[in-house]
Amino acid sequence: MSIAAETVNANGGSHQKFLLQSFPLFSGACISPLTVAYTTYGKPNADRNNFVLVLPGTSNTRHGALLHIGPGRAFDTGRFCVVSIDAIGGGDSTQPGDGLGVDFPPYSVADMVLAQHALALHLTKGSPLAAVAGASMGAFQALEWVVRFPHLVSAAVLLVPAARAGQLFKETVRQMRRIIELDPAWQSGNYRSNPIAGLRAAGHHYFPWTVTDAYLESVTPETLAEDTQAVADNFALWDAWSLIRRYEASSQFDISAGRGSLDNVLANIRARLLIMPCHQDRLLGVDSAKMIHRLAPKSDYVEIDSLRGHLAWRPIAESKETRLIWRTVSQWL
Template identity: 45%
Template sequence: MTGNMSLNAPRDAGVEASHSIGRFDFEAGGFLEQLKIGFVTYGALNAARDNAIVVLPGTANTRHSADGYIGPGKAFDTDAYFVIALDAIGAGTSSKPSDGLRGRFPAYNIRDMVRAGFALVQQVFGISRVRAVAGASMGAFQALEWSILYPEATAASILMVPAARAGHVFRSTVATARRVLTMDPLWKDGQYDVPPVEGLRMAGRVYYPWTVTDAWIEQLSPEQLEAETQQTVERAAQWDAWDFLKRYEASASHDISQPFAGDFAKALDRVQASTLVLPSATDRLLPVASARLVARGIRHACYAEIPSTQGHLGWRAVQGSPATTFINDQIARFLGTTG
């Protein structure tokens, strides 16, 4: 393991580290002799090692995606919990295509991310059962798969803007973003010498409108709309092209029913964890119907819709906003009544 890691680190400071979990075999085939997973921790692990919350990132995000919900008095209260925020395979400080393999980096999926994260938690911290797993969007995909793959090792699960599978809207949006990116002349069939930044920017521009709603867009001035769009555009431009493609393809492949011959009920029946399902009421990227399917299929599920007109992005922490206050309150109440 590398990094300045201490289980007794100050509670208000995040401690960055990474760890190689050893050889990793991917579900679709291929392997890495050494798979590295990056992470940051907050708070202190108690003597019983039963207060750990694992926070998992969204598609475009890293281990810092939920920072606005982590800290004393927040949803993931570091005065009470030991928070481990992970970088999933393919981005951040975890192993990724831009490390050198590029297009030869093995195809990976949500279950691969979860198996790697679970191995890290066991190897580094000796934790056999987590207090909770949590995440938004692709982070929720991972948290749900964690509960399915490791039902006895998961006490609770918190799913923000989740889905049982990536639907047609999301998959189509990702396919369009890929096509736009690979049309950049600098792409060169993936053998680029100069990063295809304009292709990445255009992919971000294609993606942005689906993360919000018509109502949200229409209440913005043209200048505000362009400024918001540019935030997504520039975030996309910061990615390596192969990292971007492999990550979004992994997210778009999400389907909890796939190992169960398409049977969602059978997949969800494996979940033993108390589960909080928090979709955005106006999400069109991952429609609320899929979140309702998840809540209906889990025996110990609580369900509430985030009151936001911002669509999929309604989960993002904005200090003082009604949606963020709602999420903080829902999670704090849920964790306070489950164990």
């Protein structure tokens, strides 16, 4: 399987949608109505305090972490009721591609978490969550959860995380948008047909930053073409404004925004954190993950060694990275 492919087989889960008639964003804009799609695996216990929220990466849907979910895996459905969520702006949740396009308001990671909070209260009936978890932008959301709602979540699993998006990621996202805008179908953002060629080109641009130079040099040309095409194909499944708004939200993440110094924000986290960066991650780097570990009072740190870089979190059956994640997360939870 290509390391860039997303698993979309969600057999065994219960697909549901949560509706908010009106959802105000932190910007002052409003989404009316807002639908949040999710899939549950496993069953809630009598106290409804065994829910684990699994939150998506930037271009992932709620199915992206499916192979991490199940008996004996990272998120064990024999112990937990695992809820995999489509964040605002993607998957089957409300997004620009539903019709608003350019008029869909920009949103933030904090907005995603606020909507998830409403869903969580609906599911748990007010009981605390067992944990929140995610990779990349999913880790951004998990970190936002433990800072914004410390009374509702006592543990978070952060895969390939950062406390704020770095300049490399920000510039990569800016270039992706410029590439999409070069497609003649873009029509200054008022397109009648999705600019597929631009989306595919943006995917080709993005992929090399998600892995390492050593990986790019170690695989065959055929495998490299397959990996790159998988990202291009994934991007082409997105509406252009949906993809742009999602990546802009991710690239603007900063857990300290509006909260004072980054050091103080991290030092005041009360939840237990499991921090699992990849040593070779160049998209988000590893220094920010080390800072989270250094400052968060109750954190554990396990570094992944992988030429797959930022994509080391992606579940691939029998890979050493996936085995490490399953073993470490299941034991830690």
